[in-house]
Amino acid sequence: MSKHLLREISENIVKGDSIRTKQLVEQALEEFTPEVVIKEGLIPGMETVSARFQSCEFCLVDVVVAADAMQKGVQILKEKCRKEKAFAPKGRVVIGTVEGDIHDLGKNIVAVTLEGAGYEVVDLGVDVSPTQFVKAIAKFQPDLVCISALLTVTMLRMEDVIEAIKEAGLREQVKIIVGGAPVTQSFADKIGADAYVEYGTNVVYKADELLKKKGRRVALIQLPSILKEKHQEIFRKLFDFTPTFLDQNNRVILQGEELPECCRECREWNYEHNAEKTVVYSCPGGLSIIEARIEGDSIKLGKIICGPFLVETPGKVCVCAPGAKKVSSLELEKIAIFTQMIAEQIQIESREKLLQVQLEDQREILIRALKFQEELKNALNEARYRSLQSQVNPHFLFNSLNSLARLAMLEEAEKTEKFAYALSRILRYILRNIKSTVRIAEEIEIIRDYLFIQQVRFTDRLSVHLRIDEHIYDGLMPCMVLQPLVENAVVHGLEPLEREGMLEVSGERKGELVFFEIKDNGVGMSSDKLREISQLKISRSGRGHTTGLGLFNVHQRLQHYFGSNSGLEIQSQQNKGTSVKVFFPYIPQ
Structure with a gap:
């Protein structure tokens, strides 16, 4: 019965019955997610309509009526996604159909799919100019921009949008996804988009993939610029040893005490969790190492390695690192707690640094946006001036033609008079x-x-x-x-x-x-x-x-x-x- 309901949605879209389609979508949402309703109900219906139109079985009016029925279903899905959104969004998306194109069916499918997957969507609607896209990016600070076009005639406007985003200095701030009936992967590559989506329901995978790459890039940039010698110096002053700082790929940022070769190859290390992000490793011979993770917004930034330490334990003697710093169990615990505190402090510094960079970017964006706005204002004034200029000659010509017609009438040149009046x-x-x-x-x-x-x-x-x-x-x-x-x-x-x-x-x-x-x-x-x-x-x-x-x-x-x-x-x-x-x-x- 469930699958039959989805098939019935498709059939009513083909019939163009918008009222019945709306009712069936409401029923289907009691059993299925919005994504399933789109993929197995709405999309197959429009695919059938498209096939019949291409085979001349349907005329353009049939397509318009079917699209209206699907639109009613999509609207129900959008309302449901917005009502049920009670979670922190995965990211923010600005979406719109390019200037000159008033088709919003595909755009709405993408929007409702993203909302259902946990994204916050800012829908600019249809016939959106490059300037409107730029203003929306500056205002809403999205992670992604989705650009849609249904017509080959308007598809070329996508390149204008991307160029406007570049000129405003916002290109590095966002990932751009393009899609629509005439769009291809080669066209997306040519105009400089980050991704192309053939079917609207596949957009979530692309969005997740692009944001993951964006997050990794931020992490790579931040940690090396934060860590300084002072972070090692404080350990030397308090505990008389130098820790090692690694990035998320275990590359050394600041070198500290080195672990002996035999210890690195030893397979008898045991570990225990002293805290949520701090681990103490120990070997049978009495050596211990402390490792604390540094994270930022759920992204691994790197870690701190302290040791090796020789814990004073009766009956345990390590011959691998006889020169290791000797500590008691209590001192080891203090170092572990302090290391975690330093890791958390670095995380705070990382966030502050990121915020500072974002503020600087915002300042630069604002300056570019104001400059862009001033250029548009000057261009508008120039257009008005040229428009006024262009009206002078036509008005003069119009008055001259009327004079010519009257002169032809006086001279009884009937055809000349008619010609002048027509013009x-x-x-x-x-x-x-x-x-x-x-x-x-x-x-x-x-x-x-x-x-x-x-x-x-x-x-x-x-x-x-x-x-x-x-x-x-x-x-x-x-x-x-x-x-x-x-x-x-x-x-x-x-x-x-x-x-x-x-x-x-x-x-x-x-x-x-x-x-x-x-x-x-x-x-x-x-x-x-x-x-x-x-x-x-x-x-x-x-x-x-x-x-x-x-x-x-x-x-x-x-x-x-x-x-x-x-x-x-x-x-x-x-x-x-x-x-x-x-x-x-x-x-x-």
Whole structure:
């Protein structure tokens, strides 16, 4: 019955039944840990959805609905982990999905898995900029940073995040784990990440491994810098002997009395615990050695070796070390207690030294963060200045075009008048609406104006067909989404043609979604070029032909306004043409 419950969770994710999935996850948590529910319930369900999508059995809407069902289950798991967290965390993790990507399913799986394994998780959410990652690291001081991306388009932003962390001087403070559907081990190595996780549920092993290495590095740095001659001198003054100090690998830091060769090879040593971290070894001949461990935050830093001592015991004579210091049993016990006290004092000094180093690091981080913030402020002021500069010429051009249109009307140049007004309307539309949403009808009118201008340019070489369902006109969409796609079709697809070019723009509503298709019979694209576009090897500046908005910007704007329930799909064949499809939710004005 138990395993059947996990299978039923998977089946309901495939069906997209979020209510039933939520109920089943709540039931499963009465028998299983969150990690088991994820690995054997949620993940298999989404794997089935992914396989059906790749085989074209599922469409994108089916994937979105299934992901929403899984999200409901993940939320229940996160709430349970937070309620049951009554222990000191193993470490602190900052996690987020990179800028431009609003997918949080994989990120949430990683977060809930880490929380269930005993980590404190600071979730920055989705669409997280490099600056936000840097600020979170400076504020929360995490041990690990997990960076997620679902899209090939946004995966490249991971490198920007790591570079920003380096520039802020924080790279040595954290270990970085990357993951997501398009990410590979080679990509992780290339951008300088410390680890790559293919499946979210495997993240705990990587996190534990990275933190273990980090702890060992701190231990190696601290002890040699703490131990001084004074630690040996105090033994010489009180007990007239010199102890030996070793590091965690039994390498000598400060040399003291040496144990004779025959004693080192002797197998008849016995030991007894005088205290929790102090051991006294004794041999049948009456020699004794004291060994005290030095630890810091459960990490072995090293140890102190005192002796050999010749304990005055009737009937026992050691011929191996006749020159060993003679002590009574009571004196030996005093030395053992004092040695443990010194070990504890060194541990305190170690913590103080570590705290001092951390404070110095914090100071350096703060200085770098302030410098980074000042640079960002200067960059913002420069951007504002350039933005103001860039608006002067367009406004001047807009006013000049209106004057030209009026002059053409007076001279009865009807086509020139129409051309000038069309161009001025496009310019006014861009200046007024570039950051806002508009009615679909407005975007369509701008496309009509743009295509009129292009038909004037191409004379009889361009045939245009617009088939737009008027019932979608009152829906809302981001400004300048369709126009750049139409412009790409004309400039890159049809302009190089020697024959007549044909462009079709269609739009309709299907259920709760609006679908647009921009189709041309132009030169098309090779499979390599399509692959480059899918991997965003096209210019990341997003520069189009005239508008400054390329495919990357169009994709980002759709994701920003509508989330994962929107997208842009491209199909093309060389010398046959290109089809670009856009879909997003219908939202009435």
